[in-house]
Amino acid sequence: MSALLEIRNLKKTYTDGTTALQGVDFKVNRGEFVVIIGSSGAGKSTLLRCINQLVQPSEGAVLFNNVDTTKASSSQVRKLRREVGMIFQSFNLIERVSVLRNVLNGRLGYMNPITGTLGLFSKRDVAEAKKILLRLGLNQQIYKRADELSGGQQQRVGIARALSQQPMLILADEPIASLDPLTSESIMNHLHSICREDGITCIVNLHQVDVAKKYATRIIGIHKGTVAFDGRPDELSEEIIQHIYQK
Template identity: 65%
Template structure:
């Protein structure tokens, strides 16, 4: 059984803008999947529909065998703690310590009053320290988050996501605001930790070279449609041009031709 099954996923905003138009795909446990496409293609909408930060208009999302669309508050809380998210803008509490930011990954497992008072278990604190050492930030754990560089802040975001003990990580443009060196560090860290811990990852990327380097599978999206789904080796230069040159119909036709060719091979 797939870890995540998405069928006919749609999102139409109140002003009539179509964010997603009937997207289908599955994610297996441990897969590292890059989602590529031009700005405005629907990549961020896709990830936010999966964890219900954005409410889908239609379709089906099944995570670990359970339908997520229409979930009540308690069920959605349980889903989100096993489907952690890494944000482009880091989304850290800048004026609190790095260690406390990582500990916020445990809030989904705590009662609301304990979380509000910051009464974290000793085991959780020990695990947060271990995770910060793992991402190379042990010496910075007591600094305020806003004292760190962008690349360091994103590594805090990775540690926070890992603190949730997720089955799936949703990474929304995690290196978009970073320089090349920091981007490489963040991507290699995210890929390594997901591999070591058996965590699946859906990672939105603008950088096709990074997608081909780290992903075992790549999904191409254009204007809310899935126009490619295959291995990095199958992502040809022609397909890349079609994904980014605003020709989704041609990209879809080429993808279907490639699929038919593989089925008859």
């Protein structure tokens, strides 16, 4: 079975001279729940953003479903962003509009610009969005403004928006960094169980090693822009953890 995602010698140096990635290589197979760990500034966020072309790599290749996204046309990039859902640490919701509309925004990549701008979503899309919100325990918040919700509820809306894209892959960039431990566990439970039930491949950036070990089928450790570890959670020793997080 071919990998859903393959990263080849990925490098990124920003215009200010900061080198975020220094030759990253790995593959992700369909159905994996991969957690990427590493200290702040290790290159984790840049790595995720290179996958969906929010950041353009300096060198290397990102093959998603056998297409090199670094050489993709604008139409191929649009297709990529439909098939790859993104969950952000800061939620990235439109605060002044309803929870339902925020989730429906995940369908914009499938619509033409006019109907999307006017919010002319199909009855099928609306019904599906409501099903997703029910699944995430947000059926009582459907018509509330996003800024009326707690942080944990907003992150569940972020998950719902990603799911509404019907993605092959979900990227989650520090999805629990701003949440308390109890809420963090709830978010990770939702994300992990939904991906497992629906067969969605997932890559999550986390700081918390204990959380990574609990949920990951595989852990990748990033240190100063390079892969310092790639293996099963039970293979992650204290010595390796210290190396990954050393300054």
